[in-house]
Amino acid sequence: MTFLYALQQTIDRFSQLSGRLLSVLSVVMMLSLSAVVVLRYGFNLGSIAMQELVTYLHATVFMLGTAYTLQQDGHVRVDIFYRHFSPRAKAWVNSLGGLIFLLPLCGYFVLSSWEFVGQSWSIKEGSADPGGLPAVFLLKTLIPLMAISLALQAVAEVLRNALLLITAGPADKRAVGA
Template sequence: MSPLLGCARGLDRLATGTGRLLGWFTLAMVLLQSAVVLLRYAFNGGSVALQDSVVYLHGAAFMLGLAYALQTDAHVRVDVFYRRMGKRARAWVDAVGTLVLLLPLCAFIVGGSWQFAAASWAVLESSSSAGGLPGVFLLKSLIPLSAFTLALAGIAQFCRALARLMASESDTAPTPTPRKTPADTAEEAGA
């Protein structure tokens, strides 16, 4: 196994673990939303904290699910040309797209959201609704964290693409023909 694929597999394990955790977040979100509906319509009551928790879980599932979606190729892709390309061309598109588009976008999001999250942490921002959950600063921290995890998944994608390109380069490289020795020539003549 090449070091590139080892790096990609390590980063993929992180994205897969995050995806499994987010599956549980989604289940909790469905159960909490069902409780909110039940409280409202069956008991004529409600809880702002329960509603906020659904929003927090939805935000966490969406933001932290970006890396998992990239790793499992579950993201939205308009692949008019990509699906018709060969493996080598796809590897080039993945490598260049990651370096030119994905990683700079992730850096931009981290840079642009860092102060936003830091300002929220400075005041330990909480819900503006009476009875809402504290910890809005945690929710806002998911923005740079999601860009960071997406960048890690992008690095894994780049490593896989680079390994495919290097493997296909060695596959397509001309193999030198072995030189025939006088013994080989005599053996062929006698056969």
């Protein structure tokens, strides 16, 4: 049990660190976009590379931010019934949802994108636009990275909820946060 708890905590720390780094990228993205707008409309200068940089940063923040969002319980949930569940029932829903839906979906993303990303890397795919960034292969790599980081956080969530179910008896409401 101690190992499982330590694993869950380690994955959570990784997601926290990723979230902090991605927040810095959000600021870089905002500054880059501001520079594109000022250069374009203030000085009539355009840069496809800078515009693509904003797209790459946005994709990075969005794709790699999924694990952090899950860790922060910020994902979309239809909680018509869920919000009325007891903490133990919520733990069951979260555990089973992660095992039955989220982890297989992450596996599907990794498997279905692997060849697509591999082909891109084999030719070191670059931008189709003249003056664009020569790193489309890196952008495409975000697909399996997103799935892997999300799967890791899903494991942490399943562990967290499973440990809650194992350690807290039905009458032990303090242990489940009720």
